Amino acid sequence: MSSPAQLAILAPGLLGGSVARAARANGAAGRIVIWARRPETRLQLRDQPWCDAVAETPEAAAQGSDLVVIAAPVDQIVPLARRIAPALPAGACVTDVGSVKGEIARHGAAALGARAHFVGAHPMAGSEKTGWEHGTAELFRHRTCFVTPLPETLPAATATVAAFWHALGAEVVTVGADAHDEIVAHISHLPQAIATSLCVFLAGKDPAWRNFAGGGLRDTTRIAGSDAQIWRSIFEQNRDEVLRALGQFEEELHRFRTALANRDYVEIAARIERGKAYRDAFRPPPA
Amino acid sequence: MSSPAQLAILAPGLLGGSVARAARANGAAGRIVIWARRPETRLQLRDQPWCDAVAETPEAAAQGSDLVVIAAPVDQIVPLARRIAPALPAGACVTDVGSVKGEIARHGAAALGARAHFVGAHPMAGSEKTGWEHGTAELFRHRTCFVTPLPETLPAATATVAAFWHALGAEVVTVGADAHDEIVAHISHLPQAIATSLCVFLAGKDPAWRNFAGGGLRDTTRIAGSDAQIWRSIFEQNRDEVLRALGQFEEELHRFRTALANRDYVEIAARIERGKAYRDAFRPPPA
Numbered sequence: 001m002s003s004p005a006q007l008a009i010l011a012p013g014l015l016g017g018s019v020a021r022a023a024r025a026n027g028a029a030g031r032i033v034i035w036a037r038r039p040e041t042r043l044q045l046r047d048q049p050w051c052d053a054v055a056e057t058p059e060a061a062a063q064g065s066d067l068v069v070i071a072a073p074v075d076q077i078v079p080l081a082r083r084i085a086p087a088l089p090a091g092a093c094v095t096d097v098g099s100v101k102g103e104i105a106r107h108g109a110a111a112l113g114a115r116a117h118f119v120g121a122h123p124m125a126g127s128e129k130t131g132w133e134h135g136t137a138e139l140f141r142h143r144t145c146f147v148t149p150l151p152e153t154l155p156a157a158t159a160t161v162a163a164f165w166h167a168l169g170a171e172v173v174t175v176g177a178d179a180h181d182e183i184v185a186h187i188s189h190l191p192q193a194i195a196t197s198l199c200v201f202l203a204g205k206d207p208a209w210r211n212f213a214g215g216g217l218r219d220t221t222r223i224a225g226s227d228a229q230i231w232r233s234i235f236e237q238n239r240d241e242v243l244r245a246l247g248q249f250e251e252e253l254h255r256f257r258t259a260l261a262n263r264d265y266v267e268i269a270a271r272i273e274r275g276k277a278y279r280d281a282f283r284p285p286p287a
Numbered sequence: 288m289s290s291p292a293q294l295a296i297l298a299p300g301l302l303g304g305s306v307a308r309a310a311r312a313n314g315a316a317g318r319i320v321i322w323a324r325r326p327e328t329r330l331q332l333r334d335q336p337w338c339d340a341v342a343e344t345p346e347a348a349a350q351g352s353d354l355v356v357i358a359a360p361v362d363q364i365v366p367l368a369r370r371i372a373p374a375l376p377a378g379a380c381v382t383d384v385g386s387v388k389g390e391i392a393r394h395g396a397a398a399l400g401a402r403a404h405f406v407g408a409h410p411m412a413g414s415e416k417t418g419w420e421h422g423t424a425e426l427f428r429h430r431t432c433f434v435t436p437l438p439e440t441l442p443a444a445t446a447t448v449a450a451f452w453h454a455l456g457a458e459v460v461t462v463g464a465d466a467h468d469e470i471v472a473h474i475s476h477l478p479q480a481i482a483t484s485l486c487v488f489l490a491g492k493d494p495a496w497r498n499f500a501g502g503g504l505r506d507t508t509r510i511a512g513s514d515a516q517i518w519r520s521i522f523e524q525n526r527d528e529v530l531r532a533l534g535q536f537e538e539e540l541h542r543f544r545t546a547l548a549n550r551d552y553v554e555i556a557a558r559i560e561r562g563k564a565y566r567d568a569f570r571p572p573p574a
Contacts, residue, residue, distance in 0.1 A: 124501040144499040173499060186492055187500045191507040193543055194481060199562030201539040205473055210569055212431040212460060213474045214411040219506040220478040224566040228559040236552050246544045250537065252488040256480055257533045265523050272515040275486030279511040282497055 004067035005030040010058050010080055011037055014127060015097040016071025017135025024050035025137035028167035035061035059087040067093050067164060074098040075233045081111040092116040095161045097123055100237035101148040105177035117157030120177055122146040123170055145170035148177040185241035190249055192231060195224040291354035292317040297345050297367055298324055301414060302384040303358025304422025311337035312424035315454035322348040346374040354380050354451060361385040362520045368398040379403040382448045384410055387524035388435040392464035404444030407464055409433040410457055432457035435464040472528035477536055479518060482511040
């Protein structure tokens with residue numbers, strides 16, 4: 001798999017800024033062209049060593065690029081794919097960084113038509129910080145990156161996109177777009193809904209209590225500090241899978257409460273043991 | 288408030304081992320006498336610079352001690368208080384490190400009678416590591432330590448115990464034993480029940496999914512790795528308050544699910560914003 005001679009990155013935030021840095025640091029792309037929506041961002045990008053050219057429009061960035069990374073929020077990925085479609089070289093690959101994949105993969109592929117290949121991706125990397133200026137070349141290292149083809153996606157295009165993310169340091173997991181959405185509904189969107197709901201619940205109690213908390217509450221609620229508009233879009237796009245996971249989790253939590261109500265402490269201990277066995281088998285965090 | 292001339296620590300684990308080290312480091316006690324249940328632990332304690340004497344029995348440790356810290360798990364605190372009661376000097380204070388306080392405070396005070404004063408405490412400090420050998424002199428620094436008198440507790444005894452925990456570096460919060468149990472049901476026991484239930488739920492899905500998780504799931508579930516028997520006792524002792532908090536949290540989570548089912552994304556975003564505002568106001572973690 002040869003690396004792209006020209007890589008375009010559209011709408012860089014933390015992830016897009018990290019793609020550019022990691023591509024440069026790992027020699028994963030030749031020329032790097034970036035388009036950002038805001039003129040002042042385009043001005044600042046000119047001075048970055050990992051940016052070879054700044055494009056004034058998404059179409060201009062796409063021209064001559066054999067790989068395009070659309071780093072925009074989930075609700076802007078398909079509109080950008082539609083915009084760049086006529087400008088792409090024949091056979092180009094387009095990928096993204098969106099947290100939901102089913103709809104984006106289908107509409108992205110439809111937007112590109114037969115001319116180019118949409119292969120969605122979702123790097124499981126992030127930070128409380130946002131903005132391209134906080135990106136790092138190391139952000140994807142030892143992190144899972146889902147690459148999510150549709151049944152009709154050309155295998156060679158999937159391989160090209162997977163090789164690119166692998167070259168950035170990510171551990172690529174190739175899985176169908178809908179299977180991806182089921183997985184992240186459980187391991188990412190459900191925890192977000194829980195952390196948010198826990199904070200909303202505690203906000204209705206005495207807010208001073210949070211100052212007494214140990215590391216447990218701090219960790220359990222950390223992701224509740226995430227951006228509301230980004231998460232609103234994620235919940236919107238993955239509504240059905242999240243609803244299913246939430247409903248099943250509610251039943252699980254209710255079983256815990258029932259055991260406690262019944263003073264069934266053997267069952268309570270068995271549940272804690274089972275949860276602990278699951279948690280203890282997490283692989284160590286990336287260094 | 289003068290510091291105790293002789294401090295006894297019974298059944299040291301991570302917390303008791305840290306009390307001894309912190310008391311020595313901060314000059315918060317004169318002589319430090321320790322009793323541990325296991326003979327081999329008693330042998331090892333002899334070699335520690337923060338242990339002046341090892342007692343063969345809890346009663347022997349209590350003799351001549353003006354302050355006793357019972358560092359045992361919640362179900363063993365009252366039995367130990369009963370055992371040492373006859374050996375305590377008149378006017379001695381007894382405190383503990385248990386995560387639940389109402390029952391322990393009442394039974395502890397009853398066990399000591401008029402001879403000595405039971406003033407419960409609960410330092411919000413810990414670690415995944417357990418065992419006295421992992422204790423540190425810094426464990427309580429900038430951490431909340433609840434000191435939980437009953438209405439009938441002698442104010443001077445409460446002041447003595449509060450001053451001791453303050454001398455170890457903790458930020459002392461004095462609050463009634465039952466109010467304490469309501470607070471920790473919300474900020475500690477509820478998050479534990481949630482983290483455990485989330486892990487139990489995910490354990491019933493494809494366990495390989497956990498390897499794809501980013502830092503979000505890792506943080507949200509960290510406390511699910513806690514010891515099952517310790518937590519079984521905590522849920523047993525704080526059953527009523529945890530049931531109430533769990534029931535109300537279930538309603539909160541259900542409201543989130545209902546908004547999602549209704550495609551009410553304005554409500555979803557408002558909930559995320561509200562949770563974020565609560566979470567963003569957490570004070571910074573202790574250095």
